[in-house]
Amino acid sequence: MDLDPQLAALHPLGGFFVLRTTAAGNGPAVAALPTLAQTYETLASGAPGNAMASRVAVIADRLRTAEPRVAASLAQQGLAARLWSVALGSAALYGRVPGLEPRLLRWDVSAPLPDELWLTAVRPLPGNAATLLDTVLHAHLEPLREALTSRYGVASGMLWGNAGSALAGAARELDRWARAHGRTDVAERSAALARDLFAHPLLRATGTRTGTAFRRRSCCLYYRVPGGGVCGDCCFTRPPGSSPRAASG
Structure with missing residues (x-):
């Protein structure tokens, strides 16, 4: 199936999988938004008005955390989940992926998903693991990791763990949707792609996969x-420093 200008095949998947495009005539408003390329380039410098720094501040305020590195970790994981979901979903449904170059993606950090990311040109690429690695890991996650580590002191291992968790989550949700809708072909393509992606050295060490289940390291x-706990794929079974009685109660 060829990519369509609005990536309509992704819409039934909802949530993280949908990517808005400017094909519907939203150009002028979207053109004022920063690109992800600009975001990555200026984040480490501490320049004012950076989109990721704004996102980190928004998350810190919403979650009432005074630790910027916590908000930075969660912001990076959310963006990684969006990028992996779009790329993996497109590859599994279309057999092709749109070019997701940072200069083609504009980001409205104040908008809820899926309206926060806009793709300004739909350029089809092969839907294989090598392309997904180039499109997401190398083009986005590597420069973002470097910038977040420099600005917020977030550990590289944690950020790669976030990337692995985001990929595993995207694969799990896509598999669930595909099986619920009788699309075993989509489930099989998604599983094969996820297996090949996790063979990459930067992702292979992030956790252990059993089927679609994932336990990160x-x-x-x-x-x-405040009020948070451990995620379903966390390396911890309970928050560090808590007693078994407190965690269960």
């Missing part, structure tokens, strides 16, 4: 958010 720090 690091923690995203969500437990440090």
